Amino acid sequence: MSAVATRLRTHDRGARIRGALFVGLLLLSIAIGFLALGTLLIDVLSKGLNWTGATVDRVLLLESPSADPAIAGARPAILATIYLGILVLLFAVPIGVGTAIYLEEYASKDRWYNRLLEVNIQNLAAVPSIVYGILGLAFLVRGIGLGRVLLSGALILTLLVLPTVIIASREAIRAVPDSIRQAAYALGATRWQVVSRQVLPNAVPGMATGSILALSRGLGETAPLLLVGALTYVSFDPTLLGDFTALPIQIYQWIARPQEEFRIPLAAAGIIVLLMILLTLNAFAIWIRNRYQRTW
């Protein structure tokens, strides 16, 4: 193409200049996004690391929070975020994968209730996260009286990430070629045998990647936990049915304090820890995809 293209190139110099300007504008619009991202990271790193007390070390060393910014840490918050992550995976993956299997392998697209189910999941994926928080406040915390406990937070984050897990799992299932299913059916396999022994093993990498990415989004959420009543000051290690805070909440609380020392460096250090947790999760998800995903 290039040999022909060079010869066919326009002789209109104005058009060439306009074309180049346009590409420049497009590049600029991408660059602004990356520039903002870079500035954000550098700003957070410089504020969180550049501190005589080695703040990140201390936050990482899991000190408990304190009213004195010089000795405050985020041990309960970090632990709670880890617990939340484990619980959300335990709840969301079976439900999400189960729903995806139902929709892809069992549900007939002709039935109105299955179409409704699909539209419903699309809509749930776009419901503002704070609305999930309101749901948690009304039903879990006050309604059934579970209270402002870690389990309430985990359940609400589960509902929040569920649509994303379902959508990712469906894509992973859809990527398994139909010929594999047909071959298994031809050998006399039942539907569940086909799903459990052929489809699922082949879809696991895609499901794992999607679920971990969804989890990483969920663990960064602050607003729903704010409503479920994650406390801003917790000095003890979290338990399933006890008061809790979480890392994003702890960061928010430090930002909201009037004393400057809580914003810089403490909140920045907390952000570094949070970003490290989320980036590790994302990197793990991408590693799984690259390592195990097959293309047919």
Next chain:
Amino acid sequence: MTTQDATFARPGPRLRASRRRWGEDVVQGVLALFALISVATTVSIVVALLFPALEFFAEVNPVDYLTGTDWAPLFEPAHFGVLPLIAGSLLVTGVAVLVCAPLGLGAAIFLSEYAGRRLRSYLKPALEVLAGIPTVVYGYFALVYVTPQLQYLGVPAGVFNALSAALVMGVMLIPTVASISEDSMMAVPRELRDGAYALGSTKLHVATRIVVPAAVSGIIASYVLAISRAIGETMIVLIAAGGQPNLTLDPTEAVQTMTAFIGAIAQGDVPTGSIEYKTIFAVGLTLFVLTFAMNIVAVRLVRRWREVYE
């Protein structure tokens, strides 16, 4: 009824299972039950919002709520005019869309029309990182970096202002606009581009006069979704935009959005059943209805361009 039955219908009933397998039915039942959880979630959200909101509207006239220009639920006498909160949400959203609409579209055109496959495979995930940063981090960035920079540049903004929150939110929404717009541009058939080239179009003309118009419903859908996300975003505005309801169009002033109000009032231990408690649900319902309507529009638009070319 199902793929299996449809595919093997012709050879006749002999190919059926030799006996009824109850395990298969149990599995299907359990899976359907899992699927029902997401329906139950939607129903719960509506119920959770609607009933306390109805109690709220029994005490506050809905017309006063929707047309009142004074929002002061915690003061004596209390005022429940939601317009300042809606105005705050729309102001922040408007500025954020001014940022993400052109930048996201530019990024989408570049990814779809100019970047090679290899470059795109690096740029797309890198751009998605922007959407993966927690919103509390963006809020922090708006408050401690963007606002001081704006003040340094001579913008008459206070410590809390709508502008820095909106600018940061706009950056956060670039991947939302870019990825949906790009999907719709990639769906434009190659023949349309080739036809335009054959008529002597430059690449610029193909991108702006062929691809963008052909993908316009996807682009609009991405904008609608970005608006819906912006209205529903909480932490950035809670941290950086301030806490006073303010009926204004000036982005350098502090404003309170619907989401920021909910987030702020939920932090205090509001007694269940009090009118303050019910405001959470009234405002939440308003927010839900607004974003829900926009999501429906976006889903419709996306489906439209999918139908045209596939």
